[in-house]
Amino acid sequence: VKVTSVVGARPQFVKLAPITRAFDATEHEHNVIHTGQHYDGLMSDIFFSTFGLAEPMWNLGVGSGPHGEQTAKMLSGIEKILTSERPDWLLVYGDTNSTLAAALAGAKLHIPVAHLEAGLRSFNRSMPEEHNRVLTDHAADLLLAPTRTAASHLANEGLGARTVVVGDVMVDVLLQVATAVAGRALPDAIDVPDGRFVLATMHRAENTDDPARLAAALSGLAEISIPVILPVHPRLQAAATSADLDLSAGSLHPVEPLGYEQMVRAVLGSTAVITDSGGLQKEAFVLGKTVTTIRTETEWVETLDDGWNVLAPDLKDLDAIVLRPAPTTERGHPYGTGEAAIAAVNALVAHHRSTSSA
Numbered sequence: 001v002k003v004t005s006v007v008g009a010r011p012q013f014v015k016l017a018p019i020t021r022a023f024d025a026t027e028h029e030h031n032v033i034h035t036g037q038h039y040d041g042l043m044s045d046i047f048f049s050t051f052g053l054a055e056p057m058w059n060l061g062v063g064s065g066p067h068g069e070q071t072a073k074m075l076s077g078i079e080k081i082l083t084s085e086r087p088d089w090l091l092v093y094g095d096t097n098s099t100l101a102a103a104l105a106g107a108k109l110h111i112p113v114a115h116l117e118a119g120l121r122s123f124n125r126s127m128p129e130e131h132n133r134v135l136t137d138h139a140a141d142l143l144l145a146p147t148r149t150a151a152s153h154l155a156n157e158g159l160g161a162r163t164v165v166v167g168d169v170m171v172d173v174l175l176q177v178a179t180a181v182a183g184r185a186l187p188d189a190i191d192v193p194d195g196r197f198v199l200a201t202m203h204r205a206e207n208t209d210d211p212a213r214l215a216a217a218l219s220g221l222a223e224i225s226i227p228v229i230l231p232v233h234p235r236l237q238a239a240a241t242s243a244d245l246d247l248s249a250g251s252l253h254p255v256e257p258l259g260y261e262q263m264v265r266a267v268l269g270s271t272a273v274i275t276d277s278g279g280l281q282k283e284a285f286v287l288g289k290t291v292t293t294i295r296t297e298t299e300w301v302e303t304l305d306d307g308w309n310v311l312a313p314d315l316k317d318l319d320a321i322v323l324r325p326a327p328t329t330e331r332g333h334p335y336g337t338g339e340a341a342i343a344a345v346n347a348l349v350a351h352h353r354s355t356s357s358a
């Protein structure tokens, strides 16, 4: 089977790592298109080197821009490659503009599209990611769902027959890296007097793009009673600069974006996590850290069980919420136990055989 993966943004490089490893253990052909949505060394290259991933076969170098223009450039670049490559499967990841562009390119050329991390829903139609998810799922031929909840959303939309639950590939890579870095010191960038700190990230458009909302979120974080380490996403930096907001006020300690291993070491060493990232919510949950989510909802609803994750959209009483005691309950394994990438590759092979022999 010949599979072409399309990635472009930071969380997709993380998902690509276990998928590449799973393909490397088979005789199947797997190659990669990078759209260039993320292009900074710390947002892209560092992930390829950390995971030992080969340079993508193609890099479209699309870069930043308005959503329509960014998505259109990707669509046109991917279409050109697919026209000559004609893979058996086009594999798309998550919910970014790169995901939607690739799914459209495949659907237009009648190239079977598989969506990894299918079925996530926030039911918040003001998020660009929600449209990317829904449109991609409905364009795709095979829906690789990370959880039963995700599969039930797909069934509710009439997509149950195309769905396979494979688990969450981000947990595959997280468990491997957490084992490898266990016992290692904090990344050098995290310099805190008594070792206690909150790890914070914020990059969602809903938090960064409205200056009043961004100011309120930053002042809520700045008032937390222990140091707040803030790896700064380029979108946050750009928004703070244009709104003239200080990323080092009060308890805030801004640092550059962390590589994957550094991020895992930071979560493991943290007192608690506060974020609007989907990936980091799950990483904190799986590693047994309390997490507070600065959004009105989460797609990863399993993290809310027993209060491991708490939603704090109104930003009130953040100190008490973020530093609440950890639950004493067991967390279970709603995201699988580290074999999702192998299950995803097996599903691609099995469904290729079933479609080609049909």
Ligand code: UD1
Residues within 6 Å of the ligand: 009, 010, 011, 037, 038, 039, 040, 043, 044, 064, 065, 095, 096, 097, 098, 128, 129, 203, 205, 234, 235, 238
């Ligand atoms: C994108 C995804 C989001 C995902 C996030 C992970 C969409 C709609 N959003 O958001 O779902 O959670 O990636 O990081 O696809 N920039 C740089 N250097 C880079 C990349 C971006 O400076 O390497 C700056 C640009 O100025 C750009 C801004 O960051 O304007 C936002 O980048 P963009 O790719 O549009 O979206 P993200 O906010 O990163």
